[in-house]
Amino acid sequence: MSSNYSIVANQLTKIFGEFKAVDEISFHVEKGEIFGFLGANGAGKTTAMRMLTGLIKPTSGKATVAGFDIFTESEQIKRNIGYMSQKFSLYQDLKVWENIEFYGGLYGMNKKEINKATAELLEKLELTKEINVLVGDLPLGWKQKLAFSISIIHKPKIVFLDEPTGGVDPVTRRQFWNLIYEAAERGITIFVTTHYMDEAEYCQRVAIMVDGKIEAMDEPARLKRDFKTNSMDDVFYRLARQAKRSDP
Amino acid sequence: MTTFIFILKKEFRQIFRDPAILRLIFIMPMLQLIVLPFAADYEIKNIKIGIIDHDHSDYSRTLVSKIENSAYFRLTGYTHTFKEGLQWIEDEKADLVIEIPHRFEATLIRESKADVLLAINAVNGTKGNLGAAYTLGIIQQFNQNIRVEWFQMPEFNPEPMIDVTYTSLYNPHRNYQLFMVPGILAVLLTMVGGFLSALNIVKEKEIGTIEQLNVSPIKKYQFIMGKIVPFWLLGFVILTVGLVISFIVHGIVPGSNIYVLYVFSALYLFAILGFGLLLSNFTNTQQQAMMVAFFFMLIFILLSGLYTPIESMPPWAQVVAAFNPVSYMVEVMRMVLLKGATIKDIWPHIRIIFVFGVVLNFFAIYSYNKTN
Numbered sequence: 001m002s003s004n005y006s007i008v009a010n011q012l013t014k015i016f017g018e019f020k021a022v023d024e025i026s027f028h029v030e031k032g033e034i035f036g037f038l039g040a041n042g043a044g045k046t047t048a049m050r051m052l053t054g055l056i057k058p059t060s061g062k063a064t065v066a067g068f069d070i071f072t073e074s075e076q077i078k079r080n081i082g083y084m085s086q087k088f089s090l091y092q093d094l095k096v097w098e099n100i101e102f103y104g105g106l107y108g109m110n111k112k113e114i115n116k117a118t119a120e121l122l123e124k125l126e127l128t129k130e131i132n133v134l135v136g137d138l139p140l141g142w143k144q145k146l147a148f149s150i151s152i153i154h155k156p157k158i159v160f161l162d163e164p165t166g167g168v169d170p171v172t173r174r175q176f177w178n179l180i181y182e183a184a185e186r187g188i189t190i191f192v193t194t195h196y197m198d199e200a201e202y203c204q205r206v207a208i209m210v211d212g213k214i215e216a217m218d219e220p221a222r223l224k225r226d227f228k229t230n231s232m233d234d235v236f237y238r239l240a241r242q243a244k245r246s247d248p
Numbered sequence: 249m250t251t252f253i254f255i256l257k258k259e260f261r262q263i264f265r266d267p268a269i270l271r272l273i274f275i276m277p278m279l280q281l282i283v284l285p286f287a288a289d290y291e292i293k294n295i296k297i298g299i300i301d302h303d304h305s306d307y308s309r310t311l312v313s314k315i316e317n318s319a320y321f322r323l324t325g326y327t328h329t330f331k332e333g334l335q336w337i338e339d340e341k342a343d344l345v346i347e348i349p350h351r352f353e354a355t356l357i358r359e360s361k362a363d364v365l366l367a368i369n370a371v372n373g374t375k376g377n378l379g380a381a382y383t384l385g386i387i388q389q390f391n392q393n394i395r396v397e398w399f400q401m402p403e404f405n406p407e408p409m410i411d412v413t414y415t416s417l418y419n420p421h422r423n424y425q426l427f428m429v430p431g432i433l434a435v436l437l438t439m440v441g442g443f444l445s446a447l448n449i450v451k452e453k454e455i456g457t458i459e460q461l462n463v464s465p466i467k468k469y470q471f472i473m474g475k476i477v478p479f480w481l482l483g484f485v486i487l488t489v490g491l492v493i494s495f496i497v498h499g500i501v502p503g504s505n506i507y508v509l510y511v512f513s514a515l516y517l518f519a520i521l522g523f524g525l526l527l528s529n530f531t532n533t534q535q536q537a538m539m540v541a542f543f544f545m546l547i548f549i550l551l552s553g554l555y556t557p558i559e560s561m562p563p564w565a566q567v568v569a570a571f572n573p574v575s576y577m578v579e580v581m582r583m584v585l586l587k588g589a590t591i592k593d594i595w596p597h598i599r600i601i602f603v604f605g606v607v608l609n610f611f612a613i614y615s616y617n618k619t620n
Contacts, residue, residue: 053463075465083463087456093265094258105254106464160463 005064006031006158006189007052012061014047021047023212024061029191029205031157034184036203037193040240044212045193046086046162052191053083053160066157079107082151082159082188086166090147092136096127099135100150107154121149141172145179152183159183161192165199177202197232206232208239215239251466255474259448263478269444277436277486281493284432285425295379298324298333298342305353311364311390315346320382330365337369344368344379356394425498430581431554433490438548438574440486441517443541445479445524450537453528472613476521483517484510494585503588512580512594515601519573522608529615548574573604 007029014022022044029035039045051058052065054074063070066080090099097118104114122128125145135143144164152159161180165173177199184190192203200206200220207217216223216239220232227235263269297315301308316323324342327333333345347365349355356362366383370376452458461471487510494500502509527544531537551558551565552574558566569575576597583589591598 055459055462078463078465081463083460085456085459087459089457089460091258091262091457092455093262098258098261102254102258103460103464105251105257106461106466108251108465110250 004030006033006067007035007063007065007191009048009052009063010061012048012051012063013059014044014051014056015059020212022051022058025207025209025212025214027207027214027217029158029189031189032184032187034180034190034192034202034204036200036206037191037209038195038197038200038206038236039193039209040195040243043209043240043243045209048209049160049162049191049193053081054078080157082154082156084147084151084159084161084164086162088143088147090135090143090150093134095132095134096122096138096146097131099146100153103150104153109154117153121153125149141168141175144168144172145176148176148179152188155186156188158189158191161190163193163195165194165196173199197236200232200236208236210239210243215242252470252474255466255470256477259474259478263482272444273440273482273486274489276439277433277490278493280432280436281429281490282497285428285498293320294322295320295344295375295382296324296342297321297379297383298336298345299326300328300330300333300345300347301326302328302350303348303352307353307356307394308348311348311387314386314390315383318382318386320379330367334367337367340369342369343372343375344383346383426500426586427582428554429494429498429500430585431552431578433487433494434552434574434577434581435549435554436486436490437483437513437517437577438520439545441479441483441520442524442527442545443538444482445475445521446528446531446537446541447534448479449475449525449528450531450534454533468613468616472525472609472616475525476518479521479524480514480517483513487513500585502585505584505588505590508589508591508594509581509584511591512577512584512598512601515598515605516573516577516580519601519605519608522605522612523573525612526608526615529612548572551575552578554578573601576601 005028007027009028010026011024012022012026013020013024025044025048037045037048047056050056052063052070054070054077058070065077068074068076068080070077091102094102100118100121101111101114104117109117118131119128122131125142127142127146130138130142135146138146148161148164151161165176168176173196180190180192180202192199194200203220205217205219206223207214208223209215216226216235218226223235224230224232227238229235299312299315301312315321321344324336327336330345330347333342333347336342337345345367347367349363349365352362352364364387366380368376368380449458452461491500491502491506491509495502523544524541527540528537531540547568550556551561551569551572553569554574558569558575561569580589580594580597583594587593
């Protein structure tokens with residue numbers, strides 16, 4: 001396995017009872033790449049991501065994340081990844097700085113490092129004045145940007161984003177993607193699931209999942225060329241139409 | 249270690265920011281300790297009694313007035329027919345009807361004995377039993393008085409009489425408050441330890457933050473200790489608040505052995521927190537956790553010896569009670585607060601509750617999975 005890859009998955013499978021949520025998917029993600037994982041609801045995106053982040057154990061297959069085996073080295077993986085889940089993951093009853101301090105502390109940062117990172121982060125998000133505001137009182141778009149910034153506060157090698165822009169307005173989504181680009185420029189590999197096709201265009205490469213399998217994987221431009229269309233929507237629609245299962 | 253300090257800081261901030269928790273911690277013990285011991289005791293008062301006196305003699309009137317003057321009874325009324333008396337019971341106007349037959353006095357004098365009929369509404373078993381017991385007590389006394397009146401000389405006494413006198417040790421006035429307060433205090437500790445800790449973890453599951461913790465390098469024991477330590481300390485706060493209230497309101501003085509209570513509570517809280525954690529591992533929403541906790545609390549409290557002595561339960565219930573940590577806490581509370589027990593006195597309890605703590609926490613940590 002080449003060290004140029006930050007994620008390598010080989011026939012990764014997850015079966016819940018009779019249900020093959022993820023069916024032998026294989027792919028790799030290069031270091032510093034923005035890799036999009038597309039699919040309808042229930043296609044298996046989140047399950048795939050949860051296996052890679054160590055939240056669930058795969059049924060079979062192999063995978064490494066940041067060079068560590070997901071079966072045997074999950075604790076090392078946890079040190080090297082960031083994660084932002086579908087559910088909002090900050091504590092609404094804690095203040096902005098308290099959330100930053102807590103998550104920084106979880107990754108072994110000391111008070112000095114945390115203070116420095118807090119100041120930088122808030123300045124970038126233009127939230128310096130809101131440092132003492134309860135997170136629950138922030139507008140949703142700000143919360144999402146804050147959650148993303150906190151998920152990479154410990155400078156991970158890879159960050160996993162599970163539908164990070166759900167319910168956010170287009171302007172904020174744009175700002176959110178600017179944050180993602182900045183993180184990628186600093187060398188953080190981005191693994192993002194989404195079902196917004198405009199976001200797919202922002203990714204360097206995308207994999208489209210249908211019924212637990214990867215049906216197509218390439219750069220968005222090439223996919224459009226292969227499917228002889230000029231929109232990702234069209235590509236996605238043609239693939240997803242074959243799906244037998246909808247929402248689980 | 250620094251990580252753990254950040255975890256503790258976060259837990260304490262959340263606890264002190266939640267007005268509901270603060271209310272629970274300070275207002276619940278006050279209300280329970282101030283109100284309950286006065287209301288929830290075993291003394292049954294205001295037993296409604298109907299009287300049917302067919303005799304209207306001196307003796308029957310003496311008996312009736314004795315019953316009327318007792319603090320336990322409230323007179324429903326007099327009637328002439330047993331039928332109406334039963335109707336009173338039927339209508340819940342009376343808990344008890346006493347019928348004194350015709351020629352009660354005459355029979356008594358002639359035959360040295362007479363019958364009195366007592367009809368009891370046993371729907372509320374406790375009330376019925378106690379009502380009957382009180383009435384029998386009064387009748388017995390009445391009996392005795394007559395005897396004393398009739399047979400002044402001991403040699404005429406047809407039956408040997410044993411007069412029992414007794415001393416109530418540790419609670420000389422047999423004050424129910426003194427008996428109930430320590431028990432309620434024990435239940436309070438259980439609620440805080442078992443309920444709040446379980447709800448706290450389940451809340452993290454519900455809002456999804458637990459997932460964020462599970463992808464972080466946080467260790468199982470760090471997470472669990474982060475939940476145990478704050479509630480463990482809160483338990484001591486509640487205990488102290490409770491003891492102060494017991495002293496002010498009920499005049500219960502713990503004496504010099506108060507440290508025994510804290511030593512035991514430290515172990516007890518550890519055990520009951522382990523129970524709360526175990527509970528949270530098997531529930532996913534706060535509602536579920538509440539329902540399950542409520543189910544266990546009901547059993548724990550009813551089989552704790554708080555209201556009914558464990559020794560008088562059927563054997564199977566005694567076995568269940570032996571596995572009920574609350575029963576040990578109730579017992580130790582009473583032992584220390586009423587008897588001034590020492591560490592040596594409660595040593596068997598300490599050993600048992602220590603085993604509880606180790607076993608419950610072992611399973612709690614074992615069943616908490618970062619992955620599934």
